[in-house]
Amino acid sequence: MGGSPRPKAVVVGAGIGGLAAAVTLRRIGMEVEVYERAGELRAVGSGLSIMSNAIRALGTLGIDLGLEDRGQVIEHVEMMTTAGRTLRVLPYKENCAKLGAPSVCISRSELQAALLEAAGDCPISLGAVATGFSAGPDGVRVRFADGREAHGDLLIGADGIHSAIRRQLTGPEPVREAGYVCWLAVTRFAHPRLTRGFNGHYWGKGQRFGLHDIGHGNAYWWGTRNMTPEAAREWNGTKADILRAYQGWAEEVTAAIEATEPEAVIPVPAQDRPFLERWGEGPVTLLGDAAHPMMTSLVQGGSSAVEDAVVLAQACAGSGDPVRALRAYEDRRRAHIRWLVERSHAMSAIEQEERPVPRLIRDAFMRFAPKSVLFKPFETSMSADLPTRASVPAGAGR
Numbered sequence: 001m002g003g004s005p006r007p008k009a010v011v012v013g014a015g016i017g018g019l020a021a022a023v024t025l026r027r028i029g030m031e032v033e034v035y036e037r038a039g040e041l042r043a044v045g046s047g048l049s050i051m052s053n054a055i056r057a058l059g060t061l062g063i064d065l066g067l068e069d070r071g072q073v074i075e076h077v078e079m080m081t082t083a084g085r086t087l088r089v090l091p092y093k094e095n096c097a098k099l100g101a102p103s104v105c106i107s108r109s110e111l112q113a114a115l116l117e118a119a120g121d122c123p124i125s126l127g128a129v130a131t132g133f134s135a136g137p138d139g140v141r142v143r144f145a146d147g148r149e150a151h152g153d154l155l156i157g158a159d160g161i162h163s164a165i166r167r168q169l170t171g172p173e174p175v176r177e178a179g180y181v182c183w184l185a186v187t188r189f190a191h192p193r194l195t196r197g198f199n200g201h202y203w204g205k206g207q208r209f210g211l212h213d214i215g216h217g218n219a220y221w222w223g224t225r226n227m228t229p230e231a232a233r234e235w236n237g238t239k240a241d242i243l244r245a246y247q248g249w250a251e252e253v254t255a256a257i258e259a260t261e262p263e264a265v266i267p268v269p270a271q272d273r274p275f276l277e278r279w280g281e282g283p284v285t286l287l288g289d290a291a292h293p294m295m296t297s298l299v300q301g302g303s304s305a306v307e308d309a310v311v312l313a314q315a316c317a318g319s320g321d322p323v324r325a326l327r328a329y330e331d332r333r334r335a336h337i338r339w340l341v342e343r344s345h346a347m348s349a350i351e352q353e354e355r356p357v358p359r360l361i362r363d364a365f366m367r368f369a370p371k372s373v374l375f376k377p378f379e380t381s382m383s384a385d386l387p388t389r390a391s392v393p394a395g396a397g398r
């Protein structure tokens with residue numbers, strides 16, 4: 001590839017997608033440097049689910065992050081009313097087994113630790129704020145605000161929804177704001193309702209709550225509430241405000257909020273972007289939220305970034321032309337990711353519905369539709385056409 005025995009990739013961003021790219025590209029024998037704008041490598045204190053497709057994809061490169069030990073395998077998903085009355089139980093573990101791998105709910109800090117361990121001695125430079133790049137016959141150069149430069153054969157923009165690499169490729173773009181805030185937190189929590197592998201979803205009027213077992217005596221919870229985009233962006237309320245928002249909800253909901261230290265609650269505005277058809281040019285491409293930020297409804301934000309990293313590595317491993325490899329990666333991902341972004345956005349609007357009649361229809365569908373129909377969007381989201389197990393060069397990634 002590129003006339004070099006060890007082609008080099010510069011990865012901008014050390015979030016889930018950036019670290020996953022470092023792991024997978026090193027696994028196929030590439031040299032990798034990661035540059036992160038933050039001054040310290042610290043995962044925000046929330047959780048997420050890494051779904052079957054991401055774990056299965058990593059397996060095609062012989063990578064096992066040990067997530068089942070670091071987090072908790074999702075046993076079942078329970079859909080409930082605000083009072084905690086069950087609308088439907090989805091046997092997630094059994095369905096994921098049919099897809100070839102479990103789905104795991106985990107804290108971001110544990111996932112980051114697993115990725116860093118797998119990345120080994122990959123150099124990660126902190127406090128590196130990317131300001132732009134230039135490409136030429138000798139590869140690509142990235143400029144940083146403090147005067148540093150990085151040079152490589154490839155540039156992978158994995159720098160999130162406000163990506164500087166994407167901005168140079170596409171020009172200024174507004175984010176798409178959904179009109180609600182998300183509160184996220186991880187806390188020590190025990191409750192009779194929080195059984196092993198429990199994933200509870202409580203649906204109300206323009207408001208939801210999620211409660212998830214992430215193992216080791218910890219729970220990840222999230223809450224949403226409709227408000228103007230401006231209020232969601234600037235939300236600076238207190239834990240008491242969140243408790244008032246869930247007054248009268250199931251006891252385990254308010255108990256989880258009560259158990260959480262106020263500083264552990266992270267408010268995030270619900271945002272995505274319309275699907276971007278062109279992710280790169282020349283030796284530059286995008287990955288994860290930089291390429292395709294999406295709503296959380298299909299639980300694929302982190303998992304699709306990991307899957308991106310695997311497909312990128314597969315394309316690079318099978319090509320002697322770095323530019324052609326990037327276009328092959330983008331072509332392989334485009335249709336599936338477009339579906340994820342558009343379907344997640346549509347589902348988000350249904351989940352946050354306030355009007356009485358659409359809410360009745362939504363809840364009736366959840367209660368009475370066949371389980372195969374209910375699970376179908378999630379099955380589709382986890383069923384991308386991945387390459388088969390790659391041939392990894394001897395000693396690669398060591």
